[in-house]
Amino acid sequence: MNLVSSCLAGISCRWDGRNCLRDEIRKLVAEGKAIAICPEELGGLRTPRPPAEIVGGDGHDVLDAKAKVVNKFGRDVTKEFIKGAQESLRIAKQTRARRAILKAGSTSCGFDQIYDGTFSHKLRKGSGVACSALRRAGIEVITEEMYLKGGTS
Numbered sequence: 671m672n673l674v675s676s677c678l679a680g681i682s683c684r685w686d687g688r689n690c691l692r693d694e695i696r697k698l699v700a701e702g703k704a705i706a707i708c709p710e711e712l713g714g715l716r717t718p719r720p721p722a723e724i725v726g727g728d729g730h731d732v733l734d735a736k737a738k739v740v741n742k743f744g745r746d747v748t749k750e751f752i753k754g755a756q757e758s759l760r761i762a763k764q765t766r767a768r769r770a771i772l773k774a775g776s777t778s779c780g781f782d783q784i785y786d787g788t789f790s791h792k793l794r795k796g797s798g799v800a801c802s803a804l805r806r807a808g809i810e811v812i813t814e815e816m817y818l819k820g821g822t823s
Contacts, residue, residue, distance in 0.1 A: 671765045672704040673758065673804075675773040676711075678814050683708040687718035690773060692814050698771075705765055709778040709800035712761075713754025715747065722747050722777050725787040728796030729755070729780075733803060739777060742789050754778060755803035762809055770804050774813040781811050 676683045679699045680691040698704035711717060720741040727737030733755070738748040755778070762770065772779035780798035785791070801811050 671767045672698060673707050673762055673765075673767045673770040673772075673809075674698060674704045675771070675776070675779045675814075676706040676708040677773055678771065679704075679706040681706060681708065683711055683717050685710070685717070685719050685721045690814075692818065694818060695771060695814060704771070705761060705767070707758050707761055707800075709754030709758045710751070711754070712757035713750035713752070715750050715754075720745070721789065722751070723785045723787045723789060724777055724796070724799070728784060729778075729799040729802030730797065730806075732799050733806070739799065740787075751778060751799040755800040758800045759803045759807055759809075762804060762807065767809060769810040769812065770801070771812055771814055771817045772798070772801055774815060781813050781816075 678695040722741040731737035
């Protein structure tokens, strides 16, 4: 079983109320080979919502209480991002998912690159909060681009 970012499956759950549909990923869900998750919605955030970025580190640092997640208005949404990561991990364990195909760059789902915390659209090295939680649990994480190219992490 795979987990996939809901936005990649065509569900309009991104911060701006849009999706990032990838037909190949929607097909995995339709065939019962993947379960769509949105860690931010699982954490209790609504759609649409103000964009949020990690300040002071990456998802691993957020999980270790060394960094926080704030939205563009300065509201601390760390608790919601951690809850979403925990719920994503719970679903992964319940479904025995071995891999997660997550949206690149996302504050929750980003793998290897996330936005830099300045809301300037600049990327930096690091993983999102849910991605970090899944990787710590031994679940393989790849981006949609890696999946479409046939690669792995």
